[in-house]
Amino acid sequence: MLVLSANNPSGELPLELNGLTNLTELKLSSNNFTGKIPSLGTWIQLRKLSISDLDGNSSQYFPDLSNITGMELLDLSFNNLEGDIPDLKELDLEKMYLTGNSLNGSIPAWINGGDTAQYELIQKLRSCKQLVSLLYPYMEYSSIRINCGGPKVTIGNLTYEADEDSGGAAKFDPTSGFWGTSSTGNALGGNHRLSNYVATNVSALTINDSQLYTTARLSPLSITYYGRCLPNGNFTVTLHFAEIVFRDNMSFQSLGRRSFDVYIQGVCIFKNFDIRKEAGGVDRAVIKEIKNVVVTNTTLEIRFQYAGKGTTAVPSRGSYGPLISAISMVSDISPPISDKSIKTIVIVAVAGIVCLIFIIFGVERLAFYMQERLRWERDLRGFNLQTYQFTYRQIRAATRNFSASNKLGQGGFGAVYRGTLSDGTIIAVKQLSQTSNQGNREFVNEIGLMTGIQHPNIVRLYGCCAESNHLMLVYEYMENNSLAQALYGHGNTGLLLDWPTRQNICVGVARGLAFLHEESILRMVHRDIKAANVLLDRHLTPKIADFGLAKLFSEDRTQARTAPAGTLGYMAPEYAYTGQLTYKVDVFSFGVLAMEIVTGTPNVYPPADDLEYLTIVHRATALQQQDESLIHLVDSRLGLHFDAEEALRMIRIALLCTNNNPNERPLMSEVVDLLQGNINLQDYRVRSPESPETGHGEFSNLVLSPETYHEGHEGFSYKSIVSLLDFEMMMHCAFVI
Structure with missing residues (x-):
């Protein structure tokens, strides 16, 4: 057994760890180690493994655990792991923590196999994605206020929304169209009481705005709040804290210590934050205002994470995790014109234009044109909130002014160009033909359906450009072009694909379609599966592309x-x-x-x-x-x-x-x-x-x-x-x- 949690050693994880062949338990969480997760092939007797918050400088993938069949607990949270989750059904796992990573795909079927086993695998919804866009397609919030763990509260002229979900060891709660929460972690010793996730004050409060501090959101490991569909720009985040669990009455209840880290947009704002120490006692409010928080992708993420330095069993098991009473996220930009005013302006403007064109072109043609155009512009405004916005200047520079030497092909939608961004990222730019009305609809459809989809066999949409008449989609670059080009191309443009490669391509496309039909949060029919819409990367991995005709189910x-x-x-x-x-x-x-x-x-x-x-x-x-x-x-x-x-x-x-x-x-x-x-x-x-x-x-x-x-x-x-x-x-x- 080797337990070094919360001792703050630093430096690279020593290679000598691989020689500990008889190791049964290893805990290295809440430290300052760097490097990659060590090779685990020699630790066949390992029962409990906890390596989290590893400060690695490069991407790393899920470690090979196939030889460790007796493992009971696995904690690899907050390591930014990439790739798929391997099949671990042969392991005798009771608990698994994978939050805070960048894993692909859906939750494997084997995770739900045990009646008594508890597993944690949270897929965070970090942006204003498809589900939200379907419910609220043309709106954005300039402010969000939440009464954490409690009912709806009005303070003066400000309303804090209710946050009354019970929480859990692995729980994602979308709550509303514009914010949501996730909580992770079990209390030490398997205690699953409601008080592990929602704290309630046990005494009368005499502080200002006491309604905000009567309840609080609590978790043994981490709590994350997501603000979504926000206008890009600077925000002011205000965090309200009060220690309402521990006491100052010289009893056993006063011996507890709480310490956690606060992250905003992935950056640690407060390290080892102690509410009671900051406030000078319990039942006292601590208000932290953080200005100039930058929102660039319509999303604001606030995470409270156990730092490993508080008590774990005093005054009771499960009371030591992060605690937050209320949150507000307010844009520094003045709120936009109300929806009613916008509708009035649009109606007046459109009515004037309609009257003029009626005289020139006739009633029927005008009505059709205006209906189609307004629907396109409305849809585009809504979906612009959901994906990274490239400027036309960026795209023009990346493609060297759409040089003919960078042109990859020509389709019904328009031309496709190869480009290189300023950071060296190679992209593929799909340029909408300015004469294509069908392309307008497909442009909006593709953004709405592909935003946030991550699967090894589906091409990734990086973002779009929508300036004036310049409409473009920006994808990851596929070095080997399309499957059609590989199979039927002539001369240097074609590839002689060997049999194993053809098998892998066929299986990969099937997996991508199975994901769209049966596993994705939003199920869809592609409607245009063909060789030209299957792209191949440098390893000849197939990726389904072109979702312009896809239909949502x-x-x-x-x-x-x-x-x-x-x-x-x-x-x-x-x-x-x-x-x-x-x-x-x-x-x-x-x-x-x-x-x-x-x-x-x-x-x-x-x-x-x-x-x-x-x-x-x-x-x-x-x-x-x-x-x-x-x-x-x-x-x-x-x-x-x-x-x-x-x-x-x-x-x-x-x-x-x-x-x-x-x-x-x-x-x-x-x-x-x-x-x-x-x-x-x-x-x-x-x-x-x-x-x-x-x-x-x-x-x-x-x-x-x-x-x-x-x-x-x-x-x-x-x-x-x-x-x-x-x-x-x-x-x-x-x-x-």
Whole structure:
């Protein structure tokens, strides 16, 4: 056992720690160590590990714990760990603390496996993200006041909002559209009383504004308050403290000591803060005003964290963590014009313009134009609050005035350029064509849906530029361009992807879609999965891009009827014909994409009179029905350098995904398991068919042409495929132009 918590040693963690092979318990929290978490491979007898607040100068990832099967407690909080959480289901963990890190992905399923085990994994909502934008899309708060742990209170003409959630060892409470809290940590010894998270005063208070100090928010480890949807600029933060738990009556209750750190925007403002010492006693108010707090991304974060130097069991277990009575966040900028005044000004201005243009252009055309334009400008104003704002000057400098040598490609949205920011970060800039009305809507949609999404297989949106007519989206740079370029590019622009790389790309895209459909806070259908919208980084890791057509679904609503939109050759037939949109539309598109990855050929062949088949999927379906070998579909450029069994499995999975009956297509999470061999394809049965009321059964009996089969994966003739694709093209053009 080695316990050095709260002793304040400094310097690099010694390498000699790796030699302590018989170590059963290691606690290094609340110190000033630097460096990285040591290699843990030799500590196979370790039962308890606590390394937090490690002051590392570089990013680090979750340590390898696979050999430590008997671990009971794991605390790696506040180490800025990156990457995914590994599968630790073989460990006998009772408690795990991971707050204060930058981990990706969703909460793994194994974390909820034990009835008695308590796990802590908090995904902080640090900005005015999608959920808030959907509820309050065009508003921002210039001030937020909170009565921590207590009811709504009015002091003079100022109102402090209620904060009455009970708290918990791992609790996130969104509370309102514009602020929220998270609390972390268990009381020592497994004490789970309510008093560990909300403190209530035990005596009469004679101080001013005593309503603010009657209750307080409390936690054994940390409390974090998030102010969201705030206007960027300087703020004044006021923190109200009063020690209402410990006493000054010479009893056992007076022996407790409280010490914690206060962070604002990630910067430590107060170290080892002691309320009783600052106030000169208990039940006395301490008010700390912090000016010039800079808000740059519409978010203000205030964290109170146990510093490891207070008492842990006196006067009772769990009373030693940080405590806060009230908080206010007030912008130094005068409040904007009221919503009512803004609406009045907008209505008057628009009415005047409408009257003038009515005379020139006519009533119908004017009404349509103004409606579309106002909706676009309104949406843009709302979403501008939610993502980092680049200036046009920054983008122009980064791309060297949009130099032709930096141009990466051209799409329907506009041109894409490579750029380098002043700090050396390489970016990709997607420039909106000024003549694209469809692009305006997709611009707003992409910002709203992608802000805050972090997944290894989804491209990251850094921010946007919206100055005058200059509308641009800024993404992380993908060194190997798109999957379409890699598969079908000519000369130096194409890549000969080997078989393992193709497998990894296919699994990565499936994981990204499974996240969007089943794991993300906001569930969505992408609607335009294709090779051109899958980007490859320098390691050829696939990342789904271009969310301009994505459609949001709620947890209790998994289908909708919309105008079809997408790309020729990738669109599911039930969507092209009836507009019936479900997650299975993306599954169909993925099946087409998987077939292209295997064959190295675009799904739709160039038009020619002598072609028996119009698409790769059609050809594969025909081969399967004729009992002919599907192995001939594999890209001939691979020669014999591929695993035939794996290739056949991928083709059959692609055919399963492109079944004309959406009820017979798997979920994307099932596709991931099928691709990885976790589910035997021969034994697979669709486990979660869509309910009859979605209308899928109605489409599954639709006769596309006299030549089609009526069961399973229908075989299309050339004529029926042409008919379907003509319809897709017609619908695509109708809703994109």
